[in-house]
Amino acid sequence: MNATTNNRFKKKSLALLISVALGLSGQLAAAEEVNAEDQENAEEGVPTLIITARKTEENIQRVPVSVSAITSEQIFETGIDDVTDVQFHTPNSTLQVSRATNSTLTAYIRGVGQQDPLWGFEPGVGIYIDDVYIARPQGAVMDILDIDRLEVLRGPQGTLYGKNTIGGAVKYVTREMSGDGEFSIDATIGSFNQRDAKIAAQIPIVEDQFYFGLAYASLQRDGFGNFINTGDENYNKDLTAMRASFEYRPSDSLFFRLAHDNTQDDSNARGGYRLTPSLVTAQQPYADIYDSDTSLPVFNDVETGGTSFTIDYEINDQTSIKYVWAEREGDTYTNIDFDATAVNTFDVPAVYDDEQTTHEIQVNYSAENWRAVFGYYDYQGEACGAFDVILGLAGITLENGGCVDTESSSFYGQANIELADKWSMTIGGRYTKDEKTADVYRFVFLGSVFPEDNETPIAVQSDFNGSEDWSEFTPRIGFEYQAEDDLMYYFSYAEGFKSGGFDMRANESVNPLANEPFDPELVSTYEFGFKSDWFDNNFRLNGALFYTDYEDMQVTVQRAVGQNDFATQVVNAGESEIKGMELEGLAYINDNFNLNFAIGYIDAEFVRVDFFDPNLGQTVDVSDQWVISNTPELSANVGANYTIESSMGDFSINANWAYRSKTNIFEIPSTLDMGSYSLFNIGVNWYHPEGQWKAGLHVKNAFDEEYRVAGYNFPAVFDNQGNLVAPGLGGEDTVTGFYGDPQTIALTIGYEL
Template sequence: MKAMLKTALLAGAACAAIPAIASAQTASQGQGVSAVEELVVTARRREESLKDVPVAVTAVTSERLEQQGARDITTLQQFTPNLTLQVARGSNSTLISFIRGVGQQDPLWGFEPGVGLYVDDVYVARPQAAVLDVYDIERIEVLRGPQGTLYGRNTIGGAVKYVTAKIGDQTEVKVKGTYGSYNEFDAVASVKGKLTDTLRMGLTYGHFGHDGYGKNLNTGAEHYNKDVDAMRATLEWSPTEKLFFRLAGDMVQDDSAPRHGHREVPALNILSQPIAGGAPPSNVYDTYAGAGDKNHVESKGLSLTGEWDLSDTLKLKSITAYRNGKTKTIIDFDELPQPLLDIPGYYADHQFTQELQLLYTGEKLQGVAGVYYLNATAAGAFDTVVGQLNLTIATAGYVDTESYSAFADFSYDVTDALKVSFGGRYTKDDKEGHVYRQNFTGIRSPLFGNAAAVPGLVRSNFTNSRSFSKFTPRVSVSYKFDPDLTGYVSYSQGFKSGGFDMRADEILTPSSKNGYAPETVESYEGGLKGYFFDRRLSLNSALFYAKYKDQQVTVQTPVGASIASQVLNIGKSHMYGVELEGTASLTSNLTAGATLGYIKAEFDEYKAYNPATKLVEDFANSRVFQNTPEWTGSAYFTYGVDLADGRLAFTPSVSYRDKFSMFETPSILDQKAYWLVDASLVWTAPGDRYRVSLKGTNLTDERYRVGGYNFPQSAAVFYGNSVSAFYGPPRTVLVSVEAKF
């Protein structure tokens, strides 16, 4: 009841915002109120005003992120409708992302994401090391809904574009230091500028770290700490007015301790008796894990972008990129010193991509056409250690992917007010997967250092290949009611590639060696974007309805001492909802903003194996969408005054997330609705030469789950009643000082 009341209050506040803002705007006429900033985005691979793009886009500038106290991209979920961006369970830098109910529930190698992540137009194929820290950026764009035409496969839910800051004509040196709760110390330094009349260089380094929010009560190690180093280097060359080249490299290294999580229920032995010392720790950030405290994640990338102005209306663009990464980690599922259910793991991946674009800007016709190629490998290994049986199940494998696509998207001005956009993309994926899975007697297998482990039953050892292809169209019609107000309707498709389950068990699920098919989304959308009251209010709105087919779900069913895992195309579903975003300049000193998202996502068919009846049944009535709260919303205001020859800005904000499920099957891990309250106080000197800020996040010290693992005693008695959860950050207060030279 309490959560329903909060939701109703939030929805009512959003519905009341427009007349309240209108009243404030009318009262402020003649008081020197400035217009709301007009944002330029590249959602359609070309620069356009946000109000002219027939796509639901949230664009967040670096200034806004500074005001919100954002430290990494997961902060975006607090003020972006129908978005989930979370640190994956068991990790500090692996990303779980969902938009409008579509995403990637499983970060295991070979399982494709449903939301595409791009850094300066370079696709990042794997979620490891993808929790990007916010530094040295220009803006972040979140595109909601299928983006299959311009961004291709695996953007079936949408895309997140991380756009780094450009290099200016003047040499600039910037340093920033942050200190705060849990001994947080962040340091960022950058230097950018001209080397010659045609050559520019930029170099940025950042360290981000804090002590653990909790402690490993067994080993004394930090738990939920952070130890990340990141670097970017950029070289820009303009040999002529018509040619531009950009060589960019980046590196992220994460040596934070592994997140083992928090045991939510008492541990039980194989006889369902309590295990001594198996009670849940009182602090949700504490653990008793004994599997190990070492974790290492690294990701590196290099890209070369070239642009050639062939004429006043035609530009050729090339984007060549290579990325690779590796992860060594361990997750203690049972959260105890003894190895009831431990999972040491290793991931490795690399990708090469090449994209060619031809951009045309004519008087009535604008658009882009191109081709894209990806060659990628995702590989890894892990042990499933079941200590009560002195058993280890070793799993290893890889997926090789070659992807080819051709695309085009154009807009035509039928009249000065009416515009029609049309496009499509053809994609072909060739995949080869290899899966090895074997029983060993002993604690850990030879893959993870136990050469004395006795080999047993080989559960899987196969190599298979499949090809997938799909044409994904998009069409939209937009109409300018006046220069400041645009309405649009659109239809689009997207698909997420099929593949092979890296946990496939030929003995328990023989059909799993055949892999699984792609999933598709068809989306219908309408929206209204623009400015009101002399451009002092911006309002973006969208209504959508989507049909989701052949949905890929990882189903893990404990069977005896093993786990029957299979990625299934479980059937179909539908989603519909609404999204609102508004920003207003109320007075010369006061701006405000609010967002509201609503989504109803329901399964129409969910066919899976029922271990109790040994039949394939339809579970649509008892399954729910994971990581998809019905209501999301936020509100903030910024009040600024002149102070000490500078500008002082105070920004309190609040965000709301409705209750949601961690998995398709409801469990005790499901998160109740919650609010987060943040605030910042930022003083900026003239010319932005100096900036001092005080920021507080989660000021009410809310405890909320962001992930979990569910292996209760009722499913299998060998796993120690291992039900664990992972929690979002507690209350933190930070002080930052920044200087430019």
């Protein structure tokens, strides 16, 4: 959030208040100290922002990796509800709710991600809670609770964060307890009968040593629409979340934390909006995009949670060691009506179950002219699931199911070396070894069958076990030039590795090679960036240019085979190229008024894609027909904040405009693709003079823009005159879309003791 300017402006060192900044300094090792000048300037204007994007405390303006961070104060002032709102404040990021879900995350950064949330597939953007990796996207659309800041790292983070961060990483950093007794409560009422309550407290058990913290949220809202044929709500919200933690500081050099979090989502399963008339019921598209029909129960149950234990010990002034243990698990039962009609033409009830255990040991060391971080990471996880494709007109059900066990371990190290007065060098690498064992089945049943049913199949289309292992070394090297105290240039080369796997939808009866594992993805990124403060620190501009060579991209393709069967293939797309730029700016007009902006541009294309077409029975190159999904060419936002001081307290007026150009939902272009759109948000916040009370009135999507974020595409085939040639899967024309939130107005009142 910065602004353009030029070199003739005099500069002074000023640290960042808001967390949208590009460019990081190459000291990926021990915590960077905040120097005396930084501290002095923090009093003058913009406070210094310290982040832990690279697992150590650093001034965000002193390190060379593209990063944005949004503080808890900004989250309140701008009315951010969950992580998906962050895409409208950061460049080249797509963070969406996946298809027919309420809390499953589809995440893309710089054109790299994973649009298929099925168990067994790995994400391309890593999600973390206090450095604990969240392996599955289910439940990853976490609402804001007890948070200090959100950090969004762009580009491959293969050295410090390891596999499955080839696009970048999103970190939830929770509040560290102050040691004092604290209590806060926020209550929100708003459109569609929104009624939220958030409570947070911390209690000192032993003064200055042992503390207990608790946060709880209940988030309720009626639906944006309805299931017309049943009267149930569609796009409603019924969610509870909690976090509890103990922190113990027996001395200044030793810290312990035990934390547990849990989220329960009982919102109704979402129904899609039909973009075409139904071939079965003749139902026309409804007038309201949030209205739907369903032949399934709307029951949906998603529960995720975990426990972590952290020890941080400062051995001496040069060396510290940190150990993090964590266990997490998630359970999902959901009902997805693909065709969105009152007839069970194409219904998919599904269950998911996953659990993981991780260990990480990290050592930070600093010497006179170099600093380094070394570590070991171990991951053990199991992901299981089953889904039933009920084809009511054919009187059959196709059930896919199975489990994937993953063992992953890695060693990593990275150092920053001072080469000369203004030059430094970053060098590091990570060695990762993955082992996966999978069992996959696909059965055909008569009638309508649900995952919990115990029926006898009439046919077996797949039934196999597979095991494979992969290993990869991912280096990082960079050079930094601190031209002046407030002007830094950097260049870096980094690689990322995303694990291979097995297709959990494999249909050997159609594709005999479906039981073979697919390969890992590899990303190599070159980046040149800069960080700068200008015009007596009233203007800040940070920017980056990047080029990414993307090999063996894992693309999941599903195609109907006739009306009563379908085949999937996880294609290791031969090669793609992604290049682009990012600018973030912040302009402080005076103490009461500031402006910010972010611009992201991406030029992404497939170079070669070898795809086995089940209808043709052969492999073809379709690179000229495919596009990079969930990646608008241009994303931009402009924001403004104006503060009015009065005897009644301070009033802060916030406005934000965000633009996204055309976005392809899948790799194959279709009528689901979303054209360009803009969103405008505005809010007014009030702060009591004594600091205990605050309030915020926020209008989001003020002009009620309709924008599609996901969908299902199993279309019928029509000729040039619009005559039906062949129905799609299940005998239907299934083209259904899912949409972002409409205009909402919410009033939040908070009290802090």
